[in-house]
Amino acid sequence: MSRNSDTALITGASGGIGLELARIHASKGGNLVLVARSGDKLDALKTELETQFGVSAVVIIQDLATPHAALNIFEKTEALGLEIDVLINNAGFGGHGLFHEQTLANTQAMMQVNIAALTELSHYYLTGMVQRQRGRILNVSSTASFMPGPLQAVYYATKAYVTSFTQAIAEEVAAHKVTATALCPGAVATGFVEAGNLEGVGIWKHARSAASAAQCGYKAMEKGELVAFNEAKLRFLVNWLVPLLPRRVVLGLSRQAMEKP
Numbered sequence: 001m002s003r004n005s006d007t008a009l010i011t012g013a014s015g016g017i018g019l020e021l022a023r024i025h026a027s028k029g030g031n032l033v034l035v036a037r038s039g040d041k042l043d044a045l046k047t048e049l050e051t052q053f054g055v056s057a058v059v060i061i062q063d064l065a066t067p068h069a070a071l072n073i074f075e076k077t078e079a080l081g082l083e084i085d086v087l088i089n090n091a092g093f094g095g096h097g098l099f100h101e102q103t104l105a106n107t108q109a110m111m112q113v114n115i116a117a118l119t120e121l122s123h124y125y126l127t128g129m130v131q132r133q134r135g136r137i138l139n140v141s142s143t144a145s146f147m148p149g150p151l152q153a154v155y156y157a158t159k160a161y162v163t164s165f166t167q168a169i170a171e172e173v174a175a176h177k178v179t180a181t182a183l184c185p186g187a188v189a190t191g192f193v194e195a196g197n198l199e200g201v202g203i204w205k206h207a208r209s210a211a212s213a214a215q216c217g218y219k220a221m222e223k224g225e226l227v228a229f230n231e232a233k234l235r236f237l238v239n240w241l242v243p244l245l246p247r248r249v250v251l252g253l254s255r256q257a258m259e260k261p
């Protein structure tokens with residue numbers, strides 16, 4: 001696909017991987033709908049992309065943790081007469097610590113953003129894509145989706161949902177010329193670390209850049225790949241080692257990776 005006039009809706013476009021995905025899409029001449037809570041950051045990005053690439057960007061300020069967030073967004077794009085050709089469900093956040101010690105409000109918000117909003121947005125926009133027989137979905141998941149994650153139990157579980165859901169809908173809509181891709185990054189240097197209270201966790205010492213993770217995901221989406229990894233060694237690890245190791249060993253290693261010094 002990748003017609004230059006494609007309009008992409010990107011959640012979590014105010015920073016990190018989502019912002020870089022927006023830059024890539026705009027650099028190809030595509031228009032954008034930018035979604036997040038930080039209106040000032042979205043406005044600055046809109047100005048940057050419109051000035052630099054001559055595209056048009058619409059800002060929607062929306063907290064995805066609130067019920068009906070996806071419906072609000074869908075109704076806004078419908079009212080503007082926008083056809084969404086590319087849906088990028090990127091917004092998400094993690095957390096650190098024992099599950100029972102986390103506030104339930106934070107856990108519920110995480111499930112709402114990482115799972116419910118992503119699912120509902122996919123529902124609303126996929127219907128139009130199937131009718132038009134063209135469209136792409138990129139869901140930003142994680143290598144965390146391939147194993148349980150002590151000290152990030154709910155986050156890892158939400159990402160397992162994302163990778164599973166994405167592959168299943170990809171198969172369902174393949175005959176309609178619509179693709180769905182799950183991007184599964186390893187550690188990436190973004191606001192994710194601070195937002196999730198993950199400072200000091202070792203794996204982020206060697207984090208990749210948001211721009212490189214976004215390039216990997218965007219390319220995979222253009223090719224209609226099912227699952228994309230931004231690090232070859234992580235692809236090997238989760239596909240060939242994790243499934244063969246005893247569960248207790250996986251749990252121990254997974255916990256170790258999330259321990260703070």
Ligand SMILES: NC(=O)c1ccc[n+]([C@@H]2O[C@H](COP(=O)([O-])OP(=O)(O)OC[C@H]3O[C@@H](n4cnc5c(N)ncnc54)[C@H](OP(=O)(O)O)[C@@H]3O)[C@@H](O)[C@H]2O)c1
Nearest residue numbers: 012014015016017036037038064091092187188190191192
């Ligand atoms: N960084 C990593 O190591 C890593 C690794 C694997 C996967 N990922 C995944 O990559 C995706 C992007 O994260 P990132 O690393 O780029 O982190 P980030 O820099 O913290 O960006 C997260 C984005 O999500 C938005 N967001 C968070 N909560 C929201 C809410 N309630 N409503 C609306 N928007 C919300 C944020 O915008 P506002 O704050 O303005 O609302 C921000 O634009 C996430 O799904 C994350 O799980 C990250």
